[in-house]
Amino acid sequence: MTRSVRLAVRQALLEQRSFWRSAEYALFTFGFPLMILLLIGAANAGSHLPGTAIPNTTVFVPGILAFGVIVAAYANLGTKVAVLRHDGVLKRIRTTPLPSGAYIGGLLASTAATVILLAAATGLIGWLAFGAEPRAGELLALASTLILGTVCFAALGLAISSVISSAESAGPVTYASFLPIAIISGVFDPTFSGLPGWLSRLVAAFPVKALAGVLQNTYAVRPFPAWDLVNLGLWTVAGTAVAVWRFRWHS
Template sequence: MSTALPSPLKIGLSRTRLEVKEFFREREQLIFTFLFPIIFLGIFSAVFSGTDFSGGVDAATYFTPGMIASGIFLTSFQSLSIGIAIERDQDVLKRLRGTPMSSQSYFIGKIGVVLVTSVLQFGLLLAIAGLLLGVDIPSEPEKWLNFVWIFILGTASGCVLGIAFSVVPKSGRAASAVVTPVVLLLQFISGVYFVYSSLPAWMRTVAEIFPLKWLAQGMRSVFLPDGFEVNEPGGSWQLGTGAIVLAVWLVVGLFVAQRVFRWTRRDAG
């Protein structure tokens, strides 16, 4: 009598547990993906201590939303694009493709580890910001509802873009060298490391094309005072525009990922 195989979802959840264990065993992943925004929040809060960013907003409060957005982008786009490229280069994907596990289960595992690490990272960053750096945590339900959809759209778009971009590095060894500069560039022009309104107009125009700018601005709408939106270049949080841009990148990333994703290395034919 044949035994029914577990569902793709059940296998995917098992993959998620395995992926999470492997994530926290990797020292480089832990430092440069998970702890990187938390470390930089502490550094920026110390460097810009005493600086007033308008409306009584201090450095820790201003940089917290940017670091949250950066953390989401690191754990989704950067982590997946590098990790999948390495697995492809080491023929891990090829071996997994030869098992009864479906491709859906594999991607459920990848998206699952992004969700788990993003939530843990956000919780730790928020605890440090609130308890150690004196950041006022919002209590309005409306702001937290905004946070939920911004987090979901930002994470989803980062995941599909990371999966699609994983085919760009020619080898697993080159993955970090290819992906990391892209992420750093987007962080610099998207208002993560600088006050966004102080950036040159042409740089802001370029940043508006990409999702990280809208993710960071959306997080500012959650964690900064309502009156601070007048300091944004558009004079408002532009949440509707941000939702559209993130949704477009989600659709584009999904479309591209479905067509370019490879289970084997390029030299495998």
């Protein structure tokens, strides 16, 4: 067991090193959410939600926090595993005595490290540039939500990697599968509204708006997001089930 843990940690360090060496991965994963944070954040600075005293940025910054979790845990991990599978790297790993758990554990730990760095950067920039900070006493809730969100979207990332049919389509498929939902979930626009009722109910069923909602609750006072937590829990269970059931070492 200790050997597996040691191997998993080593694998995670290797993954982090190759992540930072690959400019395209690192830039996209960090640059995309942080750029949106700065650009749209600047446009929202000083405004308040209609009819309230809540600054737009205290809703917008946690939304981008959610977006960062999804980019790092879902899009990044899903793309990476799909490419590893189609390149035959997973198959090759299977020829070694490295325990499967240590390998997958290493990938997940590396993903968690990326989420932590990205969330820290987002939170810090949101606080320094726009003065958005979590409510007093909500830091633990914020950290727990980030963990829940990472687990949920990493499971979904592993799940989607199994339906991707080539290394080339890995990036487009993962991004196309969540970007439209992220947009109509309002993570980029705190005042986003006016969806037809059926579409708004549909969007609420996906975990993107749910994660943003729980995170927003730790920044701005809102009703306790019980339904959002249930939503995330259900998607975590479903994602894990599909990820385990569909996981293949070869393409």
